Amino acid sequence: MNEPLPLVVVFAIYPGVTQLDFTGPYEVLHRLKHAKVITASGKGGLVEAEGGLTFVTERLSDIPRCDVICIPGGAGQVHAMADPAYLDEVRRLGQGARYVTSVCSGSLILGAAGLLRGKRSACHWGWREMLPLFGAEPVAERVVRDGDQFSGGGVTAGIDFALTLAAEIEGESAAKAIQLMLEYAPEPPFDSGAPETADPEVLAAVRKRLDAMLPQRRAAAMKAFESA
Amino acid sequence: MNEPLPLVVVFAIYPGVTQLDFTGPYEVLHRLKHAKVITASGKGGLVEAEGGLTFVTERLSDIPRCDVICIPGGAGQVHAMADPAYLDEVRRLGQGARYVTSVCSGSLILGAAGLLRGKRSACHWGWREMLPLFGAEPVAERVVRDGDQFSGGGVTAGIDFALTLAAEIEGESAAKAIQLMLEYAPEPPFDSGAPETADPEVLAAVRKRLDAMLPQRRAAAMKAFESA
Numbered sequence: 001m002n003e004p005l006p007l008v009v010v011f012a013i014y015p016g017v018t019q020l021d022f023t024g025p026y027e028v029l030h031r032l033k034h035a036k037v038i039t040a041s042g043k044g045g046l047v048e049a050e051g052g053l054t055f056v057t058e059r060l061s062d063i064p065r066c067d068v069i070c071i072p073g074g075a076g077q078v079h080a081m082a083d084p085a086y087l088d089e090v091r092r093l094g095q096g097a098r099y100v101t102s103v104c105s106g107s108l109i110l111g112a113a114g115l116l117r118g119k120r121s122a123c124h125w126g127w128r129e130m131l132p133l134f135g136a137e138p139v140a141e142r143v144v145r146d147g148d149q150f151s152g153g154g155v156t157a158g159i160d161f162a163l164t165l166a167a168e169i170e171g172e173s174a175a176k177a178i179q180l181m182l183e184y185a186p187e188p189p190f191d192s193g194a195p196e197t198a199d200p201e202v203l204a205a206v207r208k209r210l211d212a213m214l215p216q217r218r219a220a221a222m223k224a225f226e227s228a
Numbered sequence: 229m230n231e232p233l234p235l236v237v238v239f240a241i242y243p244g245v246t247q248l249d250f251t252g253p254y255e256v257l258h259r260l261k262h263a264k265v266i267t268a269s270g271k272g273g274l275v276e277a278e279g280g281l282t283f284v285t286e287r288l289s290d291i292p293r294c295d296v297i298c299i300p301g302g303a304g305q306v307h308a309m310a311d312p313a314y315l316d317e318v319r320r321l322g323q324g325a326r327y328v329t330s331v332c333s334g335s336l337i338l339g340a341a342g343l344l345r346g347k348r349s350a351c352h353w354g355w356r357e358m359l360p361l362f363g364a365e366p367v368a369e370r371v372v373r374d375g376d377q378f379s380g381g382g383v384t385a386g387i388d389f390a391l392t393l394a395a396e397i398e399g400e401s402a403a404k405a406i407q408l409m410l411e412y413a414p415e416p417p418f419d420s421g422a423p424e425t426a427d428p429e430v431l432a433a434v435r436k437r438l439d440a441m442l443p444q445r446r447a448a449a450m451k452a453f454e455s456a
Binding site for chain 1: 246247248251252254255258259265267274278279280281282283284332352353370371381382383384385387388391392395400401403404405407408409410411412413414415416417418419420421422423425426427429430431433434
């Protein structure tokens with residue numbers, strides 16, 4: 001209840017973003033009172049997510065300030081981290097924001113921008129171990145709060161994160177009304193949403209795919225952090 | 229496992245769509261083997277969802293056929309139902325598809341297109357009572373199957389629906405791997421996702437908002453159905 005209106009929320013996306021990382025929170029946060037939600041990218045214009053869905057974006061450098069900045073994750077993060085202009089804009093908006101937030105491996109981008117030093121943060125389970133590269137402490141929880149920094153775990157955790165943030169900003173009743181509108185009473189058909197509960201062979205197959213990507217992601221992270 | 233490849237999935241959207249109704253399922257279904265996911269609308273080009281997020285779409289009439297058609301819901305449905313060209317394309321693609329599907333109040337659009345006669349279907353809890361207008365039987369479940377028609381309840385039910393459909397198409401292991409990648413082990417911060425569990429005052433406030441929209445939606449539905 002301590003936020004001046006309008007509430008400017010910026011999702012800072014990039015090519016190859018995992019779109020559900022931010023479309024989930026977008027659906028929650030645009031329903032807050034007087035929210036102005038902006039989807040933006042380094043260059044503006046059309047941005048294609050993993051899987052092909054394509055979004056219209058504003059240019060980050062055209063946004064003077066925001067109340068909430070949220071960075072989603074995705075395979076494209078290796079390129080986002082190699083783009084100093086993008087990281088500069090994330091840093092600038094993040095330093096002026098009331099809430100600095102991320103979903104999934106978006107926390108690694110916050111880290112690369114230097115915004116996670118000494119902070120506790122969530123991350124997708126497959127990339128969580130990279131957080132210490134940026135001086136951040138990985139936390140194996142679905143929603144993590146450290147002061148005014150909020151982070152969600154992998155992809156769908158963005159919905160839990162956004163409802164938590166909505167309650168912080170506008171109160172529990174408002175967040176509960178949004179949850180009811182979105183009929184968020186989940187019933188996953190399988191118990192396969194976390195490494196701890198997944199079938200061993202399913203976990204092994206997914207882990208193998210992620211491990212193949214790890215060296216590239218680690219190299220991108222190290223390089224971004226050194227030049228920050 | 230009985231689907232020829234490539235698997236063409238079409239989300240038939242419209243201005244004022246609730247974007248999470250289809251972005252959730254999109255994130256699941258594009259991860260199926262050889263999936264080709266197309267976001268399309270009546271006119272093609274840019275389509276703005278409720279809340280302002282804007283998507284690039286193809287034109288429905290340019291798509292010769294598909295394996296899966298999925299219709300999302302949203303406030304814009306009153307206009308989609310008043311657009312005979314849009315309903316014609318939904319009907320044409322639906323009649324040739326292996327799976328005819330919807331999320332949230334998208335089932336009402338399927339109904340207006342004449343594709344739900346005698347079928348059991350899910351819908352957003354707030355609009356479910358409208359299904360009989362189209363000769364369909366409302367079912368108060370999160371994911372409903374009637375033959376090769378699959379439907380999801382309100383908004384976030386689209387993720388449960390899509391994982392169910394993914395298992396049908398590519399098998400349980402594939403669906404479980406996708407669930408693990410999306411870290412779909414939900415932990416809603418409140419127990420407010422269904423009218424049965426919501427606080428009475430939260431339910432009353434949301435119900436009041438929905439009831440204000442009901443006459444317009446009902447009129448649009450009746451008109452569409454009569455001219456179908």
